[in-house]
Amino acid sequence: MNLEGKVAQLTVLHVQPEDAGRYSCSTGEEKTCAELRVKPLPVTFKRELVLLEVKEGDGGVFCCEISKPGAPVEWKKGRTSLKPGDKYEMKQEGPFTKLIINSVEESDAGKYTCKTKDSQSTAELSVRGSPPSFKMPLVSQEETEGNSVVLRCELNKPASCEGKERPVRFLQDLKNVQVQEGNAVTLSCEVSKVSQVQWSRGATLLTPGGEKHLMKQSGSTLELHIRKSQPEDSGSYSCVCGEARTTATVIITAIPVTFKQKLKNQEAVEEGAVTLRCELSKAGVPVEWRRDAQLLKEGEKYLMKQEGRIAEMQIRNLKLTDLGEYSCSVGTAVTSADIKVREIPVTFKEELEDVEVKEGDSGAFCCQISKPGAPVDWRKGRVVLKPGYKYEMKQEGRLTKLIINNMEESDAGKYTCKTKDSQSTAELTVRAPPITFKTKLRAQQVEEENSVTLSCELSKPGLTVEWRKDQELLKNDFKYQIKNRNSSMELTIKNSQLQDSGLYSCSYGDTKTSANITITPIPLSFKMGLKNQEAPEGGNVSLRCELSRAGVPVQWWKAEDQLQQGGRYQMTLRGKTAEMHIRNVQPEDVGEYSCVFGEQKTMAEVTAASVFFEKELESQAVMEGKPVLLSCQVSSANVPVTWKKDNVVLEEEGRYIVKKNGPTHTLEIKKLLLEDAGEYCCISRGKKTSAKIIVRERVRVVSELQGITVTAGEDAVFECELTHADVSEGVWWLGQSPLQRNEMNQMTVRGRQQRLVLTMTTPDETGIVAFVIGEEKTSARLLVVPKATVLFEEKPKDVVIMEGESATLSCMISDFTSPLTWTRNHIPLRDGEKYEIRKEGKINLLIIRDVDPLDTGTYCCDTGDDQSSAKLTVTELLLSSKRNYRVWRLRREDQPLCTVSCLNLESDSMDEEQAATERQQKV
Structure with a gap:
């Protein structure tokens, strides 16, 4: 059950006959009724009876499937209804129904029919009779000549002598026929003699006397006439006479449907109705209506009707969106027409009226139009208004409103509501209140060089005011910063000086507010004193302090000695900050320093940190002949260092290269020798860092490769011996290409021996084979001769x-x-x-x-x-020689068949069990 708008709907799913009856829908005191009639589906055969052949004395079963489970059926033999009993059993399981015939006799043969309320299915039972046999055979007799003799025998069943007539056959078969819809169809055939026949379409038996099919027989000629043929009459038709059958296919081609009268373009007024009408060439053919490509369905909007060859569709309650192309189609035939909808002019039933509103309040314009929901534009003068915080636009049926929020003087003017066809205008008047200062200026006192801000608030935002000091008009610049924030006004005086004291005022028209600003001088002192510093020897140090006032000259002292600008001392004064830089700090620079002006003084200690190694030397193991680089970093970039090897000072010459880059010191030794191994150290100001250099002896070839000659397909083996064991860094080469380890190139290391095996050699591999380790190399020639x-x-x-x-x-x-x-x-x-x-x-x-x-x-x-x-x-061997000869065939894993033979030449009296045992032992 569902309710959509004004429509209430009850849907009965999977309707059954018991759902028939009277249904009512009531609301309040109103009630409407309707009766539901359920037309039961016809009971048909989904699976027909089939021919059954049973041996005499056995049981037989006819089975078929009907479309409706449990529907009542009736079984007949010929025209006689069958009843359940010892002879016949009738069973029904869901859609399947069965007839069981017990102890079948020859008299049971014939046609059996299963009949429902709407259809029937027939099949034949054939009984294979058992052959007659003699219960009592003939007995031999002896009689005197001239006397009568009687021979007697007894059969198990009565016997008769029958003549078998020649079966009927078709002299002329049915022929396939194809005609156009509406024409008559005649199927004819000829039998060898006059007999009863049956006509069928597919598996359905045709009965005489109907309007559709007419059956005729003239002697041995048989005819079936199909009147007013339709495409659904197409199919396979058969004529059956006894065991003979002839079949033909009938094809009825449909007459293509066309439009005798096409749709016509139409124009209608909005909210009206329009009817589209067309005429088909054939009645009773369903059509489809579409708008553009969308299939339309019948409902409140579209009313579709089809009577005979006339098809109509009425479009009700037309809207502007209903305009477009509509089409009616059947099969491949299509007719279309355009529908145009004229819009009803929108007029004003109630015009706008002038409105007067106080500034800051909200105001509303209201009017009534002739068409509910018609679009309108609101304008102020010629400017189209958009909905938002300022303007709210509402439309309820014919009533439309414009609400103006937070009214301002600038909102005054003429407002228009405009439809497509007409417009209405009214004027808005805004009453403004007098301007006053909600918050006035306040007197302030600040210390010199600080910033001070004066602020006030007007009763109305967005106004421009004037700021003055005494009678002097102030402007926005680096000294004065003027800000307007809605109705709040601010004046900020930056880096105030003593001369900035005075009377400041803010005015708008005749409205004014004033306040005094007093600037007090800053007391002279150190805002930030000197701080103790520690510098590495040879480094730089900076002493810094900050005064309460800029531009005050100072003096720098070390203990009781006044220091002067120059040499390693650099003194600066920037604004309030005084600095002194001491470069290349020495031990004698340690002491107490002070900065003095007037009677004010600030002091700090300077200490020199001892030199230390920020990065130590690192021990290394390097191959003979390679270079090595030792590196360390000291805490000061200006201190000297000394390099030693095993306590012997090293000088920069030959293979030793000494370098300095800021605090980083390096010693490079080129082309290491074995005697370069030892302990190296770097010394500075009594501090020391050490590292060991281990020089690994270079790998050399002790035993060289030897050239070899092999035949194609053979393996080539190369071996050499090194000074070191288990060396895996060597590379084998063939010609100009390094070899990769795989099945064809087998490389092994056994102690100091390096071995290469080239398998399945070919003549194109002839060339130089080399082994390379570091700078060492040994090579030999490989010659591969063709096989x-x-x-x-x-x-x-x-x-x-x-x-x-x-x-x-x-x-x-x-x-x-x-x-x-x-x-x-x-x-x-x-x-x-x-x-x-x-x-x-x-x-x-x-x-x-x-x-x-x-x-x-x-x-x-x-x-x-x-x-x-x-x-x-x-x-x-000859058969006589094969005495006691045995052959065993055994299957083995390595051979498909193994044959084992034993020939026993001993006497025939040898024990068979002993001989079998010996055979097994031999196998």
């Missing part, structure tokens, strides 16, 4: 051998070392229990042990460059 072609000097010969013996195939090749591959039926042979592969110089042997007829075949040998083959023939 010689291996040919057969003597090919294998065919062999004939007796079953159970060992066969040997041999051949001779041109190379002593090259391997040979033996295969049988393209499968490589491996050395094992069955096959032994042997090489003796150039001679290559394949020995096949304990052959049997299965080993017969062609065996091939391949050198890689040449191939040859030989045939092995195994002669089978």
Whole structure:
């Protein structure tokens, strides 16, 4: 249930027949009723009965599925209704219904029908009869010539002699037909003899006597006429006569629908209605209405109607937004028209009236227009007003208002409310109150050089005032800062002096407020005294103090001695700040310093900090021949340092480079020698920092690489020996390319030995192989010669051998070392229990042990460059020789099939169990 505006709606979901009845809607004393009728859905067959064939004496089941679970059905055989009992069982499970026929007899054969209220389904039961048999056979008899003899036998069932007539067949089949909608369709066929037939469409049996289908039979010619064909009549039609069937397809093409009368452009007045009308070429075809591309649905706005070929749509309560293109479509045919909506002119039913408001209050203009919700513009003079804090615009139905907040004199003037078609104007008058000072100036007294601020507040914001000292008009500049903050006025006098004392006033027109400002002199003193300082020897130090007044001359003293400007002393006076800088502080500069003016004095101590190392030397381990840099940093940039090695002073010469950069001191030693190892120190003012230099001996090559020559495909091995063990920084080179460790380039380190194995070499790898470690290098030449072609000097010969013996195939090749591959039926042979592969110089042997007829075949040998083959023939033993001969075939992991044979030549009386045990032991 929902309520949208004035519309109340009740929706009944998934309507059932029991939902039928009278429904009412009531509000207050009002009530409206309506009756709901529920038309039940027709019960149809979702799955039809199918032909059933059952053996005589067995049970048979017909099953079908209906569209409505639990709907009542009736079972018939021919025209006879069936009742449940011993013979027939009827079951219904949801949408499935069954007929079970028990103990089927030949008389049960026939057509069975399941019938609902709206449709029916029929199928045939065929019974396969059991053949007759003799319960009592004939008995042999002997009788005298001339007498009668009676032979008697008994069958298990009555028998009859019947003649089987020739089955009916179709002499002429149905033919496919395609016609246009509305035309009649005739399907015809011819049977071999006059018989009863059935017509069907798909799985639906057609019945005679309807308006749609007419069935005719003239002798052996059969016809089916379809009247006033429609596209939905398309489908597969069949004629069935006994076991014979003929089928044809009927296609009914629809007549394309067109518009005989198209939509016409229309123009209507706002809030009115307009009707669009068109005529189709065919009645009863549903259409779709659209506005632009949007599909329209019937409701309060759109009323759609279709009678015969006329389609109409009425658009009610027109608005300006309803204008646009409307279309009616059916299939691919479309007709469209434009709707224009004329706007109703908006006039004033009540005009604006003049308004008089006191400044600071709010005022409102109000008028009434003829069209509720019509847009209006508010203007002051020619300026369009926008809603905000100042202006509020409200519209309630026909009433529209303009509210002006916090009224000011500038708001006075003529205001207009303007619609699209007319306007109304009225005048606003603002009454201003007299200007007064809400807060007046106050007398103030401040100390010289401070700033002082005078402030007052007017009764009205945004006014401009005049500031004066006595009779002198003041202006905004570096001395005076004048500010207007709404109704608050401020005058700030910066860095006030004694001459700034006097009478100050603020005036607006005839309104004025005044106050006296008194500036008192500053007492002369030290605002900030000297502070004790500590400076590193050779560094700089600054003494600073601040006076209460600027420009006062001072004197600088050290103890009882007055200091003068110059040399290492630099004295400055900037405003109130007095400074003295002492450069390159020495131990004799330590003492008490003072700054004096008049009888005022401030003192501070200066001390010299001893030199120390801010950054110490660091020990290093460096390879022989490499440079090393020692670095340290002292606390003063001006103190000298001394470098020593094992307590021996170092001078800057040769390989020693001494440098200074501010407080940082460095010692660089180029191309380290083993004797450069030791303890190095840097000394300054009795302070010392030390570090050790460890010189590692350079890795050298003790045993050089040796050049080698290999045949393509072989491995090339290079080895060299170093002075140090387990060195992993070396690099192997082949030509101009460094080698990467992988399966083809195998690099190993064993103690001091470095080893490189190049696997599967090729002739294009011929070149220089080198090992590089630091500045050391050893190299040798690698020569890879192409591999010689291996040919057969003597090919294998065919062999004939007796079953159970060992066969040997041999051949001779041109190379002593090259391997040979033996295969049988393209499968490589491996050395094992069955096959032994042997090489003796150039001679290559394949020995096949304990052959049997299965080993017969062609065996091939391949050198890689040449191939040859030989045939092995195994002669089978005679049956007499196979006494106690057994063959076992065993599967092994390394061979698909292993054959083991045993031949027992002992006497036949040997115990079978003992023989089996021996066979297992041999296997």
